[in-house]
Amino acid sequence: AVVSTQSTGASIGRSNMVYQSPFVCSYPTHLPNIQHKIKPSLSLVGSVQEKIAIILDDIIDDVEPWSLLAGFLKDRGAKSVYAMAPHGILSGDAVQHIDKSCLDKVIVTNTVPLSKELSSNPKISVVDVSKMFAEAIRRIHNGESMSKLFTNITQD
DSSP: OEEBSSHHHHHHHHHTSSSOOOEEEESOOOOOTTSOOOOOOEEEESOOTTSEEEEEOSEEOOOHHHHHHHHHHHHTTOSEEEEEEEEEOOOSSHHHHHHHSSOSEEEEEBTSOOOHHHHTOTTEEEEOOHHHHHHHHHHHHHTOOSGGGGSSOOOO
């Protein structure tokens, strides 16, 4: 199950899947800057029972909310929980939060260099996107198709 913290993210998950993806709601979503940080209660729309839950976002920085969400999903019956984002900032005490969390795996790309401590952690996987970026730059420079870059993808 692709899990999103926003309904827009859930629709992105649905566009690539034949079933409806659950999403987690937390209210209020936007607070004025002058108010203190409030941790609202969470609600799950959909089911993760006996499913692999994949949490998607664009950046993972502060890991605490991700680890809390992983625990929330495991409490709701998820078999395992993966966090995925292209940009892994993973600041502060990220290693400690990841190690203590219910997250089975955190998957990021190498768009942001990770410290030795983070990159050697068995719960963190880094996907190398350098060849894809280089090919994208070459294609743009030569006026070639970008869509062909994403067909017949190999794992090397």
